[in-house]
Amino acid sequence: MGYQLSRRAVLTALACSPLAGLAQALGSEGFRIVAPFPPGGPVDSLARLLAAGLTERYKQSAVVENLAGAAGNIGIEKVKRAKPDGHTLLVVPAGNLTINPTLMPNFPFNIERDFVPVTMLAKAPNVLVANPSLNIKTVKELIALAKLRSAGSTGSAKPGSLAYASPGVGSGLHLAGELFKQQADVDLLHVPYKGTGPALNDVLGGQVPLMFSNLPGVLAQIRAGKLVALGTTEASRSASAPDIPTLAEQGVAGVLVTSWYGLLAPGGTPAAVVEQLARDAADILAVPAVREQLKAQGLTEVLMKPTDFAAHIRTETAQWARIIKSRNIVAE
Secondary structure, three states: OOOOOOOOHHHHHHHHOOHHHHHHHHHOOEEEEEEEOOOOHHHHHHHHHHHHHHHHHHOOEEEEEOOOHHHHHHHHHHOOOOOOOOEEEEEEEEHHHHHHHHHOOOOOOOHHHHHEEEEEEEEEEEEEEEEEHHHHOOHHHHHHHHHHHHHHOOOOOOOOEEEEEEOOOOOOHHHHHHHHHHHHHOOOOOEEOOHHHHHHHHHOOOOOOEEEEEEEHHHHHHHOOOOOEEOOOOOOOOOOOOOOEEHHHHHOOOOOOOOEHHHHHOOOOOOOHHHHHHHHHHHHHOOOHHHHHHHOOOOOOOOOHHHHHHHHHHHHHHHHHHHHHHHHOOOO
């Protein structure tokens, strides 16, 4: 079913299936898509693309609510308490589902009980960037410089004095840095900030020389020469920036940290409703114009069946739990 199909066409296509009544029910009232972060950025963008698609598909209003605060927990809480009928949905980044349950000692949700995974929507590689003043172009040069600093060969240097910024302790980008340190066998000093914006500003200003960031957030600065891209964190190069080599290509394997974004419904939402919403999301994001919008932001659509998405969340949660505990990372 294409993005431009009317609600009548959707119902006709489903008329001979058990989901005919479901499509009628989903089209009977509007949708609310909660983005638990401020406007701008991948979460907000994906929520608005879905809202536009659902509006066209069901001829009912679909609005985006940006409910920021408490590291996303305010918006997440609202969806948790919503009626489980498929009309209130949550677009959320991976960290809120797979990192925070281990990192936060009083995490207020049980992801498996309180929510139903609908589908992963899109992903973006993370990228290690450096301020141009560091005068390096490759990961090999970074490792050599880090080892030089750690050895104190420069006279005044201290071990770990080559620093990297992150949006905060326990964020996916902090964990990417810890994995890089482990896999590259280097000592870097972690400098946490309260959010991506302040961290990026200081890297751009040269106060801190390095940072892991999701590619969409720094692609413009890389292209403008304000940051040097040293390597991405996926197994293959990004279609949005094919000139940037992966870390693995440069000899640092095992730092596979992807920023991804998922769609969830409140716990108790019927399976048939969840499956229909997953199909709707797949159709909406398959539209070429939508794909181009995603690509321009460094995103690639990644759609999964609800059961596969649930399994992915469980697997990644266990992986991050091992890393968080082994490196004694504690939320501040």
